Amino acid sequence: MAKVCPQAPQVLSIPPYMSGSSKRETYTIWMKSLVCHTNGCTIYNSNGDVVYRVDNYDKKCSNEVHLMDLQGKVLYTIRKKKLQAFERWDGYRLSAPSKVEKEKPWFQVTRYCRMFMGSIACQITVDCDKYWIVRLAGKSTVRFRIVDVNGDIVAEAKQKVSSSGVVLGSDVLTLEVVPHMEHALIMAIIAVYGLLCRKM
Numbered sequence: 001m002a003k004v005c006p007q008a009p010q011v012l013s014i015p016p017y018m019s020g021s022s023k024r025e026t027y028t029i030w031m032k033s034l035v036c037h038t039n040g041c042t043i044y045n046s047n048g049d050v051v052y053r054v055d056n057y058d059k060k061c062s063n064e065v066h067l068m069d070l071q072g073k074v075l076y077t078i079r080k081k082k083l084q085a086f087e088r089w090d091g092y093r094l095s096a097p098s099k100v101e102k103e104k105p106w107f108q109v110t111r112y113c114r115m116f117m118g119s120i121a122c123q124i125t126v127d128c129d130k131y132w133i134v135r136l137a138g139k140s141t142v143r144f145r146i147v148d149v150n151g152d153i154v155a156e157a158k159q160k161v162s163s164s165g166v167v168l169g170s171d172v173l174t175l176e177v178v179p180h181m182e183h184a185l186i187m188a189i190i191a192v193y194g195l196l197c198r199k200m
Contacts, residue, residue: 031171076188087111
């Protein structure tokens with residue numbers, strides 16, 4: 001059955017992006033590419049295996065990036081759109097750039113002005129649903145949450161602390177993702193936020 005938008009009286013099916021793991025997952029995000037430590041990000045699972053990556057090479061804050069798996073298969077193509085009032089990024093579940101122009105974005109991330117929206121950094125639109133990236137207290141941009149319309153936490157990132165209690169650099173994060181969310185989608189949104197914060 002087709003997914004029903006929020007204004008309908010009930011939801012008839014589970015959205016396809018909510019079919020991830022049935023348990024909470026923890027990842028380590030390094031805001032560097034594995035390719036000669038250039039711009040991008042590398043994402044490890046709790047076993048220390050690389051599961052996702054973005055390679056920008058020598059270009060920082062590119063207008064188009066690709067979230068890939070370890071083997072280089074493109075999972076999301078992410079493109080920056082120039083708007084008059086806001087900065088927006090569109091995410092497509094396609095590997096062929098020639099097809100992106102013809103497709104509707106799978107998700108959109110719109111940047112908010114900090115002066116007007118305070119701790120809310122971005123609005124995320126996935127199909128009919130809305131999410132927000134919320135900055136946590138403190139000066140660091142690496143502490144943030146993704147929350148849904150009810151304020152429930154979908155994912156949370158913070159500076160990684162080693163098992164011996166050593167706080168790692170600001171480019172190394174611990175990310176926790178709640179059950180039943182598509183992890184590749186969350187990683188694509190994290191990649192957009194990294195671009196917005198000029199971290200990759």
